[in-house]
Amino acid sequence: MFGRLTFDSLPFYSIIAFGGAAITVGVGLAILAILTWFRLWGWLWRNYLTTLDHKRIGIMYVVVALVMLVRGFIDALMMRGQQMASATGHGFLEGDHFQQVFSAHGTIMIFFMATPFMAGLVNFVLPLQLGARDVAFPFLNALSFWLTAGSVGLVLISLVIGVFSTAGWVGYPPYSGIERNPGVGVDYWIWALFISGFATTMTGINFIVTIMRHRAPGMTYMRMPIFVWTVLCSSVIILIAFPALTVAVALLGLDRLFLTHFFTADHGGNLMNFTNMFWMWGHPEVYLLVLPAFGVFSEVVATFSGKKIYGYSAMVKATVLIMFVSMLVWLHHFFTMGASATVNAVFGISTMIIGVPTGLKVFNWMFTMYRGRVRFHVSMYWTLGFMVLFVIGGATGVMHAIVPVDYNTHNTAFLVAHFHNMLVPGVLFGFVAGYMYWFPKAFGFTLNQKWGIRAFWGWAIGFTLAFMPLYALGLMGLPRRTAEIYNPDFLPLLIVAFIGALCVLFGIVALVVQLYVSIRDRAQNRDLTGDPWDGRTLEWSIPSPPPAFNFARIPIVDQIDPFAAAKRAGGKMQYEPAGPVELPVPTIVPMVIGVSGFVLSFAAVWYMWWLFVLAALVMLGAVIGRSFVDNNEFRMSQREVDAALRGSAGRAGGVQ
Amino acid sequence: MIPPYLQRPKLPDYAYGFILAVVLTVIPFALVAYGDMSKVPALILIAALAALQLGVQLRYFMHFSTHRTPAEARWAFGMALLMGGIFLGGCLWVMTDLNHRMMPGMMMQTGAMSSGMGH
Amino acid sequence: MTGATLRGAELRAAVAENPMAGLGTAASHRVHSERALGFWVYLMSDTIIFAVLFANYGVLTFGMADGPTPHEMFSLGRAAQETALLLLSSLTFGMISYSALSGQKDRALLWLIVTMVLGAGFLALELTEFRELFAKGAGPQASGFWSGFFALVGTHGLHVAVGMIMMAVMGVQFVVKGLTEPVLSRLYRVGLFWHFLDLVWIGIFSFVYLPGVLS
Numbered sequence: 001m002f003g004r005l006t007f008d009s010l011p012f013y014s015i016i017a018f019g020g021a022a023i024t025v026g027v028g029l030a031i032l033a034i035l036t037w038f039r040l041w042g043w044l045w046r047n048y049l050t051t052l053d054h055k056r057i058g059i060m061y062v063v064v065a066l067v068m069l070v071r072g073f074i075d076a077l078m079m080r081g082q083q084m085a086s087a088t089g090h091g092f093l094e095g096d097h098f099q100q101v102f103s104a105h106g107t108i109m110i111f112f113m114a115t116p117f118m119a120g121l122v123n124f125v126l127p128l129q130l131g132a133r134d135v136a137f138p139f140l141n142a143l144s145f146w147l148t149a150g151s152v153g154l155v156l157i158s159l160v161i162g163v164f165s166t167a168g169w170v171g172y173p174p175y176s177g178i179e180r181n182p183g184v185g186v187d188y189w190i191w192a193l194f195i196s197g198f199a200t201t202m203t204g205i206n207f208i209v210t211i212m213r214h215r216a217p218g219m220t221y222m223r224m225p226i227f228v229w230t231v232l233c234s235s236v237i238i239l240i241a242f243p244a245l246t247v248a249v250a251l252l253g254l255d256r257l258f259l260t261h262f263f264t265a266d267h268g269g270n271l272m273n274f275t276n277m278f279w280m281w282g283h284p285e286v287y288l289l290v291l292p293a294f295g296v297f298s299e300v301v302a303t304f305s306g307k308k309i310y311g312y313s314a315m316v317k318a319t320v321l322i323m324f325v326s327m328l329v330w331l332h333h334f335f336t337m338g339a340s341a342t343v344n345a346v347f348g349i350s351t352m353i354i355g356v357p358t359g360l361k362v363f364n365w366m367f368t369m370y371r372g373r374v375r376f377h378v379s380m381y382w383t384l385g386f387m388v389l390f391v392i393g394g395a396t397g398v399m400h401a402i403v404p405v406d407y408n409t410h411n412t413a414f415l416v417a418h419f420h421n422m423l424v425p426g427v428l429f430g431f432v433a434g435y436m437y438w439f440p441k442a443f444g445f446t447l448n449q450k451w452g453i454r455a456f457w458g459w460a461i462g463f464t465l466a467f468m469p470l471y472a473l474g475l476m477g478l479p480r481r482t483a484e485i486y487n488p489d490f491l492p493l494l495i496v497a498f499i500g501a502l503c504v505l506f507g508i509v510a511l512v513v514q515l516y517v518s519i520r521d522r523a524q525n526r527d528l529t530g531d532p533w534d535g536r537t538l539e540w541s542i543p544s545p546p547p548a549f550n551f552a553r554i555p556i557v558d559q560i561d562p563f564a565a566a567k568r569a570g571g572k573m574q575y576e577p578a579g580p581v582e583l584p585v586p587t588i589v590p591m592v593i594g595v596s597g598f599v600l601s602f603a604a605v606w607y608m609w610w611l612f613v614l615a616a617l618v619m620l621g622a623v624i625g626r627s628f629v630d631n632n633e634f635r636m637s638q639r640e641v642d643a644a645l646r647g648s649a650g651r652a653g654g655v656q
Numbered sequence: 657m658i659p660p661y662l663q664r665p666k667l668p669d670y671a672y673g674f675i676l677a678v679v680l681t682v683i684p685f686a687l688v689a690y691g692d693m694s695k696v697p698a699l700i701l702i703a704a705l706a707a708l709q710l711g712v713q714l715r716y717f718m719h720f721s722t723h724r725t726p727a728e729a730r731w732a733f734g735m736a737l738l739m740g741g742i743f744l745g746g747c748l749w750v751m752t753d754l755n756h757r758m759m760p761g762m763m764m765q766t767g768a769m770s771s772g773m774g775h
Numbered sequence: 776m777t778g779a780t781l782r783g784a785e786l787r788a789a790v791a792e793n794p795m796a797g798l799g800t801a802a803s804h805r806v807h808s809e810r811a812l813g814f815w816v817y818l819m820s821d822t823i824i825f826a827v828l829f830a831n832y833g834v835l836t837f838g839m840a841d842g843p844t845p846h847e848m849f850s851l852g853r854a855a856q857e858t859a860l861l862l863l864s865s866l867t868f869g870m871i872s873y874s875a876l877s878g879q880k881d882r883a884l885l886w887l888i889v890t891m892v893l894g895a896g897f898l899a900l901e902l903t904e905f906r907e908l909f910a911k912g913a914g915p916q917a918s919g920f921w922s923g924f925f926a927l928v929g930t931h932g933l934h935v936a937v938g939m940i941m942m943a944v945m946g947v948q949f950v951v952k953g954l955t956e957p958v959l960s961r962l963y964r965v966g967l968f969w970h971f972l973d974l975v976w977i978g979i980f981s982f983v984y985l986p987g988v989l990s
Contacts, residue, residue: 243821270751270837339753659799661807713977732815733945736820740823743827759810
């Protein structure tokens with residue numbers, strides 16, 4: 001009845017494991033207690049658990065991302081600490097704990113921090129920038145969120161019941177096969193990726209159709225904000241790349257469960273094909289994360305330079321080119337796996353090519369600032385930090401693209417430094433900049449600038465101190481994923497790296513303090529106009545926070561940066577005629593499916609097949625039942641719309 | 657403009673489509689069952705017939721055309737075809753290349769090739 | 776694509792050829808057309824899933840190890856029967872669409888049942904084929920090749936099973952709701968799915984069964 005779940009699955013075998021489990025359970029219980037004590041269940045149910053509103057869904061995604069950032073960062077601190085301690089000794093982590101830590105760190109940061117952060121920002125902003133009332137498929141949108149949340153739950157519960165994978169965030173067989181890894185760790189990993197993969201694919205479909213069909217009248221493709229273009233290209237990448245991951249992990253799961261021979265060393269299996277398929281997804285994945293970050297930078301730079309983005313059409317073409325080429329480079333993740341020189345060279349060249357459109361974008365951001373009236377909003381700090389640091393990472397990327405060089409740097413700390421150099425200043429700085437930029441739109445008050453800048457310096461200095469030494473260490477011979485180093489020569493640089501991690505910790509604490517201070521001082525920092533930054537795009541023309549229907553009347557657009565154009569012309573924007581508005585009816589079904597997804601995957605991990613079937617039936621039943629719902633919208637009459645607007649009176653841009 | 661899900665398909669489309677599909681199916685099956693062609697030309701012919709039937713079914717059964725399929729869907733289809741082809745072709749190229757280099761005979765020629773299974 | 780709703784003489788002319796064209800409003804047309812588009816986009820992701828499974832199969836044709844070969848195990852006759860059933864079911868699905876979009880609910884339901892019988896026949900044949908392969912030692916655990924075969928053909932079969940569930944739901948909706956706009960919108964998407972599966976099957980018999988028998 002409990003499958004292979006036993007009392008031994010509980011984390012009483014190590015203090016650190018027990019500590020992690022206790023914190024996870026403790027925080028969960030604390031949240032439940034707070035909700036109950038302050039009688040917030042009704043509010044939570046009405047506003048978040050049943051919502052199909054893209055703005056609320058976006059907020060939930062970002063909350064998940066920020067929580068998982070902390071969770072993943074604790075792993076980072078442990079790794080930096082362990083490596084520093086083990087330069088001259090044994091370190092403090094026992095057994096294969098370090099392996100679980102780096103596997104969890106990578107898996108969490110990519111799948112459950114960066115991806116939800118992106119999904120959240122895009123969810124909130126995209127319809128607003130398009131002049132739309134919602135995404136194309138609100139129910140699917142909520143479903144994507146709750147399935148992602150279910151996967152997050154699975155990863156979190158692996159800290160309490162059982163263990164997480166020790167096979168890295170990439171999970172290569174044969175190590176991740178059933179013979180060498182019969183435990184639950186790899187299964188947790190497989191199911192978390194499998195379920196969240198479906199969720200992300202559905203999100204991609206949603207965003208694509210939203211961009212295709214929900215643009216305001218007059219907003220041709222070449223009048224969309226650059227952020228929207230990056231979301232479109234990113235969503236196409238999602239659509240094309242995620243199926244490869246779904247297949248790869250599903251086949252690995254079949255190998256583990258049914259003893260098939262997809263990736264076994266014997267009986268005609270092909271180990272190398274997993275690596276191949278995984279990276280067919282894996283490389284496009286990182287571009288899918290970084291493109292929207294680039295989009296944020298484009299918006300931030302244009303707004304705070306008071307100028308239209310330089311070279312709009314070149315930026316669009318560069319984005320589309322990056323999208324295409326990103327799907328042609330995957331072999332560079334396994335140059336050393338033994339392909340012939342021709343194959344390696346072709347992929348090496350395609351990898352170098354992809355640096356060109358990215359470089360073009362960097363120049364265009366700089367040219368946008370040139371002769372602009374630059375204001376140093378905190379998001380500009382993150383942007384400038386990105387521009388300086390990311391270029392270093394790009395350069396080391398091109399170094400890796402030179403195959404003979406890669407033979408020396410592959411899987412060393414040099415590689416670790418390179419990809420963090422892309423992900424942290426690129427993806428993370430971009431999303432944090434977006435978070436600080438759009439926060440007032442979401443909540444009606446601005447974030448504290450001072451603490452935001454402190455957070456930036458913590459992160460920028462911390463990142464530099466943590467990862468620049470790793471470049472050197474890699475060239476000195478330190479391999480990646482090394483739990484016990486025993487080389488005192490490395491100690492000075494490892495100490496610097498650990499200090500860097502502490503600076504990043506300060507940066508994270510500063511983000512939390514910023515949030516606290518901003519909420520505390522929100523009365524003074526209210527965004528009364530809906531346009532705190534003198535914005536250029538449509539989202540700044542509506543109140544902060546926007547009413548449920550976003551736009552009382554749909555704007556009509558005739559150029560890029562339509563809101564800036566309207567303000568420049570001294571007049572109001574043009575709108576479609578007023579009319580009643582239709583909004584989706586809230587429903588608990590997406591959450592039910594998400595929770596069932598969690599139960600389903602937990603049951604599969606522990607071989608509780610009766611529960612697996614039950615959860616599957618619930619999911620199937622919910623989907624079939626939902627298909628019988630024809631009319632899932634409610635109408636707001638003209639009068640109700642006006643009343644809602646009056647409720648946000650004084651917070652409109654004056655142009656409605 | 658009538659939306660695609662309300663447009664009634666035309667019966668002749670189904671007739672043409674079905675007959676063409678049957679023909680394009682019978683030929684390759686007959687070729688394999690009774691034919692005498694050598695392997696590679698046969699496989700090429702089968703692939704060509706498959707591509708043709710794909711087009712036939714798309715056009716006549718799924719009504720894939722400029723006036724019945726939204727433009728965006730045609731773009732999406734083109735992308736999927738292109739990228740599916742690249743993944744398929746790239747995958748086969750890479751893996752056959754690796755396979756070739758993993759064959760027992762190769763080990764002698766390339767000397768101390770201990771690149772192993774780098775990740 | 777949707778534009779304004781048709782009116783008056785235009786509508787009468789359109790309805791002559793498309794009896795159900797008068798259903799819905801501009802707003803509902805927009806919503807359902809978006810769902811149709813979304814489903815096309817979803818099918819493209821499914822295309823990539825099958826492309827990767829085909830690639831995986833291709834790679835594993837090197838992985839027969841010492842196990843049984845397809846030449847020994849594939850039955851051309853059975854593959855032909857499966858192909859015939861699926862192709863016929865695509866035709867009969869077209870008949871469902873034709874009847875439904877002519878407003879003929881009972882006829883649509885009849886063609887739906889015929890299509891489901893053909894689909895069930897396909898699945899039955901496939902299950903028998905799989906069971907025989909298992910019995911002859913060519914199950915998915917036999918070698919990399921057979922794992923690849925079962926992954927590709929099995930995934931297709933699973934999709935067909937899902938299509939059967941979708942058709943059953945459509946049948947119930949025909950009866951309970953009648954041929955309303957949302958029902959026809961759903962039928963369109965189920966149709967896309969069912970035809971898509973026949974497209975994948977073309978690939979399967981062309982690149983799996985026929986080459987396997989030839990080898």
